[in-house]
Amino acid sequence: MAKHVPHVYLSGPWDKSQLSLEDPQFRHLSGVLRRVDGSALTYTDGLGTIGTGTLHGRAIERGAEQVLDAPRPLAIAVAPPKSIDRARWIVEKLQEFEVDALIWLRTENGQARPPKPDKSVKWAISALEQSRGGYLMRIEQVGGFDSLLRPLVVADQAGVSAVTAIKQDGAICIAIGPEGGWAPGEIPNDAPVMSLADTVLRIETAAIAAAVLVRTISRSDGSD
Amino acid sequence: MAKHVPHVYLSGPWDKSQLSLEDPQFRHLSGVLRRVDGSALTYTDGLGTIGTGTLHGRAIERGAEQVLDAPRPLAIAVAPPKSIDRARWIVEKLQEFEVDALIWLRTENGQARPPKPDKSVKWAISALEQSRGGYLMRIEQVGGFDSLLRPLVVADQAGVSAVTAIKQDGAICIAIGPEGGWAPGEIPNDAPVMSLADTVLRIETAAIAAAVLVRTISRSDGSD
Numbered sequence: 001m002a003k004h005v006p007h008v009y010l011s012g013p014w015d016k017s018q019l020s021l022e023d024p025q026f027r028h029l030s031g032v033l034r035r036v037d038g039s040a041l042t043y044t045d046g047l048g049t050i051g052t053g054t055l056h057g058r059a060i061e062r063g064a065e066q067v068l069d070a071p072r073p074l075a076i077a078v079a080p081p082k083s084i085d086r087a088r089w090i091v092e093k094l095q096e097f098e099v100d101a102l103i104w105l106r107t108e109n110g111q112a113r114p115p116k117p118d119k120s121v122k123w124a125i126s127a128l129e130q131s132r133g134g135y136l137m138r139i140e141q142v143g144g145f146d147s148l149l150r151p152l153v154v155a156d157q158a159g160v161s162a163v164t165a166i167k168q169d170g171a172i173c174i175a176i177g178p179e180g181g182w183a184p185g186e187i188p189n190d191a192p193v194m195s196l197a198d199t200v201l202r203i204e205t206a207a208i209a210a211a212v213l214v215r216t217i218s219r220s221d222g223s224d
Numbered sequence: 225m226a227k228h229v230p231h232v233y234l235s236g237p238w239d240k241s242q243l244s245l246e247d248p249q250f251r252h253l254s255g256v257l258r259r260v261d262g263s264a265l266t267y268t269d270g271l272g273t274i275g276t277g278t279l280h281g282r283a284i285e286r287g288a289e290q291v292l293d294a295p296r297p298l299a300i301a302v303a304p305p306k307s308i309d310r311a312r313w314i315v316e317k318l319q320e321f322e323v324d325a326l327i328w329l330r331t332e333n334g335q336a337r338p339p340k341p342d343k344s345v346k347w348a349i350s351a352l353e354q355s356r357g358g359y360l361m362r363i364e365q366v367g368g369f370d371s372l373l374r375p376l377v378v379a380d381q382a383g384v385s386a387v388t389a390i391k392q393d394g395a396i397c398i399a400i401g402p403e404g405g406w407a408p409g410e411i412p413n414d415a416p417v418m419s420l421a422d423t424v425l426r427i428e429t430a431a432i433a434a435a436v437l438v439r440t441i442s443r444s445d446g447s448d
Contacts, residue, residue: 085309096425097421097423097433098423131423131425196440197320197440198322199357200354201320202320205317208429208433208436209321212420212433213436213437213440216387216420216433
């Protein structure tokens, strides 16, 4: 196997030819991955720029950089699951599919609190680095339906096929409900409802299924 | 919220009007879920039959039963990930999407062992019950490419869009490679290659993405 090239997130703006690494990043690169001066790495600001550089002391010497096309806008609003592991899965997997924004959704039957913001961001950065992406997902702590972007599609077993709903409505926001389901009258009138499977999906499964569908359907259409 | 109706897996064949519960199942129903004689429950043999019955002592009194349409045949062959948590996630999520068979795939760069069969089956049963499904996934311990059903599609970043590949080739088996990627020459000549995302997906993310795509695309086509 070719030696793996580490991919590092460094928040911008970058105004120097060398970008300082934070202590944990440097310790990981030198201590765990055994990289030395001159080792190749890639880096991103999480806003679409990816560069190829080298390790230089406790910094990255910048090299060629490019700005990636932005993925199609997509926010996923999710009622937080009770288990922190499942919340972490949601953050990681939505980041892997380059979802723009994860919004922890306040719902009538949802009883769990969202994970703390610093934790969520750490999980997202780690998934960004691991998946070699260029866009870091935003995480909004708690929103209700009013705060969500439109067109909005709501996941529910009673709805039409997900592919149909996503193609027709060009959803830019998808809402996933809590373990107890939506309360009567809770789903906004302007939001069509889509079904993701014949079975009952867990929150994290529905969230990732929605991300997979929007991302892959938009790629096959050749749209951005 | 309406009281949740437990869904219980009981392997067939069922030849009596009452089906005996195993001790852990009974303890869960009576001790954890506090169900009593006469409580409603649903049950399945994992082969497509689902019934509505009631708790009766340490058994289920059978009621109306129906046989669900079988989902479109779909096997997913996956190089086992190193982490047992990630392996468990694969089993659970593929079961939620009613994949027929999970095959732990032997690959040149894959170094991890598959989880023990009894563990995998337990995870699958629990996901079957939780998702209220009627078809229990088969889990095959270790196979190479020769043992996989055709048409076979292999996931790899170099391939065409997943939606295109799945529609064209009507895949009934999808292979997901190990963390180190496929070795040169490892992908069989008769298998087209598809890409699931622009980013680098983890094994478990690719496996669930493949299941989501095949299941939802076949639903929207109106095919079974």
